[in-house]
Amino acid sequence: MPSVQSRVLAYVAPSTLRELELAIKDTFLKILFRGSIGTSLLDYEFSLIDVVTHLDYGITSYTLDKLVADALWLVLRKIAQVVHCAAWQHNPYESRKPLPSFIPTYQLSALGVTAPLISLVLANPVANPLLEAFSSVKALRERVQLVKQAAFRFIGWIGNAITLSIEIGAGATWNWGAYWGLTWEEFLGRIEGVKKEGDQLAGTETCAIDDNPLAVILHPTHSSTAIRAAQIFDGDIPIQAATIYVELEDNSVFENEFISLFV
Numbered sequence: 001m002p003s004v005q006s007r008v009l010a011y012v013a014p015s016t017l018r019e020l021e022l023a024i025k026d027t028f029l030k031i032l033f034r035g036s037i038g039t040s041l042l043d044y045e046f047s048l049i050d051v052v053t054h055l056d057y058g059i060t061s062y063t064l065d066k067l068v069a070d071a072l073w074l075v076l077r078k079i080a081q082v083v084h085c086a087a088w089q090h091n092p093y094e095s096r097k098p099l100p101s102f103i104p105t106y107q108l109s110a111l112g113v114t115a116p117l118i119s120l121v122l123a124n125p126v127a128n129p130l131l132e133a134f135s136s137v138k139a140l141r142e143r144v145q146l147v148k149q150a151a152f153r154f155i156g157w158i159g160n161a162i163t164l165s166i167e168i169g170a171g172a173t174w175n176w177g178a179y180w181g182l183t184w185e186e187f188l189g190r191i192e193g194v195k196k197e198g199d200q201l202a203g204t205e206t207c208a209i210d211d212n213p214l215a216v217i218l219h220p221t222h223s224s225t226a227i228r229a230a231q232i233f234d235g236d237i238p239i240q241a242a243t244i245y246v247e248l249e250d251n252s253v254f255e256n257e258f259i260s261l262f263v
Contacts (some may be wrong), residue, residue, distance in 0.1 A: 021159075
């Protein structure tokens with residue numbers, strides 16, 4: 001019996017998230033990233049319960065539940081926004097300009113990295129590819145797998161880029177705290193504070209709640225800052241459209257599959 005070869009996308013373990021947290025070290029920054037991006041959604045396991053079956057003129061197709069699809073795709077959008085806010089030093093709480101959907105070459109050169117494909121998520125105003133209809137449950141499962149794999153890959157890319165920026169120090173041109181309204185000095189200061197303690201767990205002290213008489217509690221519906229924070233949490237950051245050119249690695253199944261989402 002002849003052998004049959006099939007192509008399967010390899011699953012990237014969430015160890016990339018661990019690598020990111022080893023790079024940022026500070027517990028407060030870890031909480032910011034996990035909470036804002038919604039990384040817990042990446043623990044989602046594909047389930048038939050979330051599959052919607054359609055029958056149209058005798059043709060059966062399958063889609064993913066809209067709530068699940070939108071939540072998973074939003075994770076990728078937020079990851080892209082973190083990267084682009086860092087590259088452009090764009091504070092979404094203060095800036096009235098749209099966030100560019102490409103990364104300038106001088107920023108890529110500064111870290112010695114290539115442009116991440118995550119930019120395509122912002123540059124292409126397409127519908128959520130997780131909401132497309134598929135002729136089989138297997139094809140739908142593979143689409144979900146690809147999106148999760150992409151999320152973990154780009155989280156790993158962020159971890160590496162943050163590490164490179166930390167090595168440069170105060171002179172780094174990427175601000176990895178911009179998405180949360182932090183300056184690079186504030187972001188780097190928290191990490192260096194943990195380093196000085198000589199123990200990564202020392203960062204937990206930064207999460208302590210102090211009895212500060214000058215603390216301000218923002219009203220969730222009347223405070224403009226609180227309203228803007230809620231909008232950013234929902235991925236609502238204006239994007240400036242642009243054409244993106246990417247260089248593919250040779251024989252990269254993942255890159256070709258990911259690009260196919262936008263074609």
